[in-house]
Amino acid sequence: MVKPRPQIDQIAMYSPGKPVEELKREKGLSKIVKMASNENPFGYSPLAAEAIRTEMKEIPLYPEVTSPLLAEKLANKLGVASNQVVFGNGSDEIIRLLTRTYINEADEVVMAGVTFPRYKTNVIIEGGSPVEVEMQEGGIHDLDKMAEAINEKTKMVFVCNPNNPTGTIVEKERLKAFIEKVPSHVILVMDEAYYEYADSSQYLETLPLLDQYTNMVILRTFSKVYGLAALRVGYGLMAPEMVNDLHKVKEPFNVNRLAQAAASASLDDDEFLYESIRLNKEGREFLTKQFEAMNLSYFPTQTNFIMVDVGAPAKEVYEYLLNLGVIIRPGHLMGYPTMIRVTIGEQKDNQYFIDCLEAYLKEYRKSEKGVLKR
Ligand SMILES: Cc1ncc(COP(=O)(O)O)c(C=O)c1O
Incomplete structure (x- = not known):
């Protein structure tokens, strides 16, 4: 029997939000509302669609290795140099490249106790040790404890x-003070x-600090507000020396032609960007008002998703909503057994989700044992 490296036995396959197609097959439902993976429910820029159509004729040719045109355009837009940018097959790949390039066995990597799981997985793959620091109340990084966790192995x-x-x-101010405390030989990855x-x-705003703190890396992506999740393009901003290191490690053709073209065109469409942000804000206000009316507490969000405490077993709420065609993320796997994470959707989907949640809670509150066990 072939055996993997011992580290591989410590990790599990990534568990994504349930795909729409899978739920349709399983439940025989025609209407599915996916509010599980923090994608953009408002689509993507028509300029990107046009750029993809144009670029399709170049599909027989390999893409450019470092996405130079996209790098230049993005760098101009952000006010950084183009040699400070690395593109990845999603920002997922930049996380992988950072750990591949810099983590040795037994190196420690400090992170929040409840955060994006790919940090931990990638550190383990390299034989490093993730140091997970308990969150402070309210689902917030405890920066003081994280600073204390930094030692000579970090x-x-x-x-x-x-x-x-x-x-x-x-x-x-707390983040500024934290950044100042991270020693210059320790890489500080700001995932944005x-x-x-x-x-x-x-x-x-961390971008203006990039030149001053040469150990800082900023990660961003075209998968969220730009709506290009399926094309897989994200980026890291960092010192040119680090860019050179990562370019040596990455696969040559990691960002395909359609992704490069679509991302580049998306940068020209501020109208789509601001409209998505505006609609998300409206959805956020709608959902938080509804939660307040239902007496449910939630973590204040600065994103396109929200974690709400439904006061009932998250796994059961998840199953109940699945039966009604609504996909969310249950919090029990993230250390919050009565919370669910829901992506802010289009207004009609937000309303449908609230209706389904209300229906669940009505039944749950009537039943001591829980809705699905009766
Ligand atoms: C915090 C965070 N970082 C990185 C990613 C990876 O995004 P992508 O690889 O699509 O750019 C995600 C995706 O959900 C995320 O939530």
């Missing part, structure tokens, strides 16, 4: 801001996959 720190799955941000949605005055 090679990398992940701060997911806003955080997935809790949707919360860390306060500006939901950056475009964050509108709080407490949200720290």
Whole structure:
């Protein structure tokens, strides 16, 4: 029997939000509302669609290795140099490239206790040790405890801001103080996959700090507000020396032609971007008002998803909603057994989700044992 490296026995396959096609097959339902993977429910830019159609004729040719045209356009837009950008097959790949490139066996990597699971998985694959720091109340990174967890073995720190799955941000001044405390030989990865949605005055703009802190990496993606999740394109912003390191490690043709073209065209469509942000904000206000009316507490979110405490077993709520064609994420696997994470959707889907949740809670409150066990 072939045996994998011992680290591989410590990890499990990534468990994504249930795909629409799978639920349709399983339940024989025609209408499915997917509010599970923090995708953009409003689609993607028509300019990207046009760019994909044009680029299709080039499919027989390999794409450019470092996405140079996209790099230049993005760099101009963000006000960084194009040699500070690395593109990946989703920002997932940048996380993989960072751990592949920098983590040795026994290196420690500090991260929040409830955060994006790919940090931990990738650290384990390299034989490193994830150091998970308990969250502070309210689903927020405990930056003081995270700073205390940094020692001579620490090679990398992940701060997911806003955080997935809790949707919360860390306060500006606290984050600035934390950044200052991270030693310059420790890589500080700021995962900002939901950056475009964050509108709080407490949200720290990290980009202006990039030149000052050469150990800082900022991760962003075209999968969320730009609506290009299936095309797989995300990026990391970092010192040019680190870009060179990652370029040596990455697969040559990691970002395909259609993805490069669509991402590039998306950068020209501010109208789509701002409309998505506006509609998300409306959805966020609608859902939070509904939760308040239902007496449910939630974590304040700066993203396109929200974690709400339904006061009932998350797994059961998940199953109940699945039967009605609504896919959400249950919190029991994330350490929040009575919370669910729901992606903010189109208004009609938000309303349908609320109707289904209300129906569940009505039944649950009538029954001591739980709805599905009766
Ligand atoms: C915090 C965070 N980082 C990174 C990713 C990876 O996104 P992608 O690989 O699609 O760019 C996600 C996806 O959900 C995420 O939530």
